[in-house]
Amino acid sequence: MLTLALQQLLTKKLRSALTVLGFGVCVNLYIVVTTVMRFITDDLDLQVQRFTGVLFVQSRGLTGMSGIEWPPISSAISMSEARQVMARRGIDEERSTMVSFAALAPPPYPTAPPEALLVGIEAGKEHVFLAGAAPIAGRVEFGEIDAPGSLPPVILGVLAARHFAASASETIEVPSPVGPIALTAVGSRVAIRGAAFEVRGIIEPETNQLLRSAVLVPLAEAQALQNSPDSISAMLLSPRRASEIEPLQMSIEEAHADLMVISDRQLAENARQLLDRVNQLFNVVRWTSVSVAALLIAIVMFVSVLERTRELGTLRAIGAPRRSLLSLILSESAGFAMAGSMVGVPMSRVVIRQALGPDAAGLRSGQIEYGAAGILSLCSMLAALMPAWRAVQVDPIIALRYE
């Protein structure tokens, strides 16, 4: 029966090729969406983890009323109010900072921060935002910022370093999953919104999407670039003692009704809600790909069974048991699924590399690939049961009819 199934697939070359390709596209779609889902989930988890034990303060803007905007680009807190908050008792000044955010380039995919995100941090408090992230080149601190004749410093995430490479005075090439990529070199000059900066360091890529896209500059420089010297976007506040985090949150909210004070737990909850919404959409795409694959196999096998009614009748007439015809149709379906998976898996690797670029590092997962091939194949085999059942119902009398 396997020979017969194989011969059938080889005989109808065009139909088989199109079916395999269609199934492969569905496998590819499932893998890509699942990989992106996992990437976003892991990345948001990493972002949240980096702010463990920190209170995050932003204004109650329109966005803030319905949820937490992350990063809070549209939030605005006046400097005077920010100073009042920073001066409160219980705040560890060394581990707290005012922050200013602004998008310099659009996000590479939904839910991601902008590809180049301007982050203004109080000089000397870079560690509060970077939370221990190491450099791959240079240093991850501003160093001296007022030396005469020197340019203001900037620390770049790897995506931002790639973004500014085109306009940088010097570049370096580093290996990546999509081949060598050019990054802005440490010591080179870059122009941010028309102002020149000197690159002091590049942050390691194994962090999270927020740090990969960060364009870290001193707060005053960021405010100047945004023409808003009297406002910031947010504050990162660390209590002196971990046990004081909740009282501190409550006291700030009481005193500043226009501010939203978010704990690490709320940030995690917000991230979970955001992920749930995104994953709902992704799941629709994933299950659509599964349904299309199953429907494709069912239709192709139905047509095949209808075309081969006489052949199936002959097999029944010469004594083929039902299970043989069932295995014939299911073998053909399995053949489509196997060949389709063999097309879809490599296709997905190319798509992920092209879509996520340097972010694709370490994203390929055998578990996702085998899982996708398995789920789509299983659903397609279940869908093929209908035409297979139709095949076993073929009356052997058909073989004896002559038209």
Add this chain to the structure above:
Amino acid sequence: MSESPVPVPSESPSLLSVRNLERVYRLGQQTIRALRPFDLDIHEGDFIAIAGPSGSGKSTLLQLLGLVDTPTGGEVRVRDQPVQRLGREQRAALRLRSLGFVFQAFNLLQMLTARQNVEIALALAGCPRRKRRKRAESLLDAVGLGKRLEHRPLELSGGERQRVAIARALANTPDVILADEPTGNLDSQTGMEIVRLLEDLNRAGQTIVMVTHNLEIARRARRLFLMRDGEIREVDPNDPQALK
């Protein structure tokens, strides 16, 4: 039932027998008696021809003998075992073991070679791969197609296709070969070659039941049954008067 004495090849027990076999079709209010009650015994070594015009019931009879249809009355027995109570799968198993089919339109699987077409019947019976390859080659050699093993049906002539079908029917050493108009799709010369092949097989001991509308071919059988309007009668194939 028999009008004239016909030599029965042996006193052996019936391979296939029918008692009071009847087939009635109901189409709405209309009742069609495709086959009126009759008895028949098919013994080992028989070469039986069933002849008659279109619509006389020959195909219905073959379908009942071939266990692909169920009678509305009477019974079919294979080696004296009644088959009415058998389910579809048990009937299929019995067909696979005991009956070989030769069809008017050959009914070969187009995507398979001659050898694979024969092998498939052996594979269904659970014959191991190496053994079935050998047997298929030897059967095709026996029907004169030893050099056409790897040809697909479309690359064979009508006569050659029917030889492949006969080889397939012989694959599992059936008790009886049921041939439905085996020459119906062939020119007269090729048709006679196929009949001669069937005769050779019969002389070698193979039991054959052949349905045909061609009296010239039917007369070459050892036993001849004529059918008309669902009624069957046995006649002497050597009696020219009986055929009129």
